[in-house]
Amino acid sequence: MAVAGRLALSGLLTVAVLGAGGALRSSPAASVQRLVSVLWFLGVAGTGWVAWVLADDALGLRDVDRALLVAGCVALAGGTVHLLRHRALSQVAALAGTVGVALALLDRPALDLEPAWWGLTLLAVGGAWAVLGDGGWLRPRSVAETAGASLALAGTQVGAFGEARVALLGLGVVVAAALVWAAMTRDGTHLLAVGALGLFVVVPQLVFELFGDAIGAPATLLVVGLLLVVLAVGLGRVRREVGRDD
Amino acid sequence: MTTDREDGRRVSSLVLAGVLVVAVVAAVLLFGVERAPDLPDLADVDGPTPPARIAWTEHDGGETCLHLASPDGTVTEPWCGEPGGDLLGWEGDGAVLLQLWEVEPTVRAVDVETGASTTRPADSGEGTALHHPEEPVQPARGDGELLVEHGGVEVWRTDAPASYEIVTTVASPDGTWVALVDNAERLLVVEADGGSRPRVWAHGVPPQVPVWEG
Numbered sequence: 001m002a003v004a005g006r007l008a009l010s011g012l013l014t015v016a017v018l019g020a021g022g023a024l025r026s027s028p029a030a031s032v033q034r035l036v037s038v039l040w041f042l043g044v045a046g047t048g049w050v051a052w053v054l055a056d057d058a059l060g061l062r063d064v065d066r067a068l069l070v071a072g073c074v075a076l077a078g079g080t081v082h083l084l085r086h087r088a089l090s091q092v093a094a095l096a097g098t099v100g101v102a103l104a105l106l107d108r109p110a111l112d113l114e115p116a117w118w119g120l121t122l123l124a125v126g127g128a129w130a131v132l133g134d135g136g137w138l139r140p141r142s143v144a145e146t147a148g149a150s151l152a153l154a155g156t157q158v159g160a161f162g163e164a165r166v167a168l169l170g171l172g173v174v175v176a177a178a179l180v181w182a183a184m185t186r187d188g189t190h191l192l193a194v195g196a197l198g199l200f201v202v203v204p205q206l207v208f209e210l211f212g213d214a215i216g217a218p219a220t221l222l223v224v225g226l227l228l229v230v231l232a233v234g235l236g237r238v239r240r241e242v243g244r245d246d
Numbered sequence: 247m248t249t250d251r252e253d254g255r256r257v258s259s260l261v262l263a264g265v266l267v268v269a270v271v272a273a274v275l276l277f278g279v280e281r282a283p284d285l286p287d288l289a290d291v292d293g294p295t296p297p298a299r300i301a302w303t304e305h306d307g308g309e310t311c312l313h314l315a316s317p318d319g320t321v322t323e324p325w326c327g328e329p330g331g332d333l334l335g336w337e338g339d340g341a342v343l344l345q346l347w348e349v350e351p352t353v354r355a356v357d358v359e360t361g362a363s364t365t366r367p368a369d370s371g372e373g374t375a376l377h378h379p380e381e382p383v384q385p386a387r388g389d390g391e392l393l394v395e396h397g398g399v400e401v402w403r404t405d406a407p408a409s410y411e412i413v414t415t416v417a418s419p420d421g422t423w424v425a426l427v428d429n430a431e432r433l434l435v436v437e438a439d440g441g442s443r444p445r446v447w448a449h450g451v452p453p454q455v456p457v458w459e460g
Contacts, residue, residue, distance in 0.1 A: 062450075109279045110430035111409045117278035124270035128263035135259020136252065 003057040010053050014046030040081045041089040047077040064108050071100025086139035095147055119159020119168055126151025146190045149179050153198040166209050172202035184238055196235045203227055280407035282430035288445040289319025296423050296435050301342050302456040303333045314358050321448045324358045336459050385412040396424050401440045413453040419460040427451055
């Protein structure tokens, strides 16, 4: 299919989906509102598709430029949709676009960055997103906090693939523990869930990294098992505290 | 209507988010981004020039583009098209041969002066690369320095970050020059006796083995 044809097809489909969402937007039915969210989410994805066709086929941009253009368009479209209606899907789309822009910018330097810098960038974007959600800038607040916290923890995992593995894993433990603490001090069951998952994922890795060679695999497994039991008991108590506050 | 406490929380969250982002951006720019050694372009600096042209290919999907760098520093793109293929070498009449990605062994000969190309079944001898094999041009690292040697002679020594690498090397047919492709996508060229500093012959060169004419 010629470039013009691909551009027209992707553009028409995107406009159709966005238009359908716009036409249904004023309906009072909750199910229709959910449909509008899905349609506009697809519309944001379609914007990325149009940008891809434009960047790749029409303009012939290099990989790094193409990625930045597509991510930027998705971020812009997602942000616009989220400004019009503060729903979970539109927020997720805006976050995806923002992460895409950040990663595309990190990919621009000629020499590859260490994984730690990729991880710290994801941590910063996720952390900022969660904080903005807590401050009421992004709604629904629980979606912003959950998505942002999850992204921040994922960032520490990504960064842990490099030479600064122990430092990033330690940072992951700190972030997860902070989420658990935040869940205790305010009504944050969703924060507890993310923090608990983070602790269960990161702590065993850190223990293996610190003690694996010194005490051998079986002893390390024993330490990890005991720590997980302690974590489970502790988090269970925290859950009861949070449940009382809810 | 929001209360003062809620307004304060909104402002503080905005400030905190901004500080977090700015801090990481600054850290990445100051400590994370590393630069390849700064080298002049061949076309911009007077001095000895390579003895021959050099060709390389760039693939995007099924399409291949043939690139050519000349001793005067100019870079041209004589041919782009499908089906693509791998660079084999030069023919005596100034044509570049590509081994096409087809089921039947097929070769495309591209006239680099006109861009015209013809295809033909590959002879048995054309099934393997005709380009000059990578000769012992050996990059090595030590103490934060990059060292490139050719035949036991130091060709280039420079300070370079650990993430900087020489991806491929190839000496000219007469052995007097060495072409290097680094992971900053630059084609560098330097005299094999180490008599001069490397210069950038072309930018945006993928990690493909280039082929000298001759």
